Amino acid sequence: MQGKRVLVVDDNDLNLELVTDLLEVAGFSVHSATTAEEGIQLARTTQPDLILMDVGLPGMDGLEAARILKNDPRTRGIPLVALTAHAMRGDRERALAAGCDGYITKPIDTRTFVRDVHRFVSAQGQEVRV
Secondary structure, three states: OOOOEEEEEOOOHHHHHHHHHHHHHOOOEEEEEOOHHHHHHHHHHHOOOEEEEEOOOOOOOHHHHHHHHHOOOOOOOOOEEEEEOOOOOOHHHHHHHOOOOEEEEOOOOOOOHHHHHHHHHHHOOOOOOO
16 A cells, blocks of 8 residues: 555554554555544644554543544544554444444554555445454
8 A cells, every 4th residue: 555644643652663664564654643632633634544543542542532533524534443452342332433443452463454454444434344
C-alpha cells in the first residue's frame, strides 16, 4: 500500500516502535501520537487513510477519542481500528459501539499484522473481522 498514511496512537514506546517499523517496511507512511488529544489533532490535520488507536491511553482513553473522531465531519470517514490489550468478553463490542471499524488485540501477531492493516485500509469504513 505504497503511499497510504496510517496514524498510530499508542502511549507505549515499544508498541509504537514495533507497529511503526512493521508498517514502514510494508510501504506505509506513518504518523504517531502518544495521547488521544494529540491523535485527534493529527487525524484532523493529516487526514490519514487509517487510524490505529490504543484503547488504554492516559487521560482521555482511545474509545472517547474514537467517539470524537467519528462525530467530527472532518474525520468520520477515516477507518479507525482499536489496537488494544483489552481482549475480555465485551471489549470488542464496546470498541465497535464507540465507533471503531475494527479491533486488533495486542500483543500483535507480527506475521499477520500488516495483512490485517491492508484489509482495514481496503475496507473503507466497513467493519473487518480479524
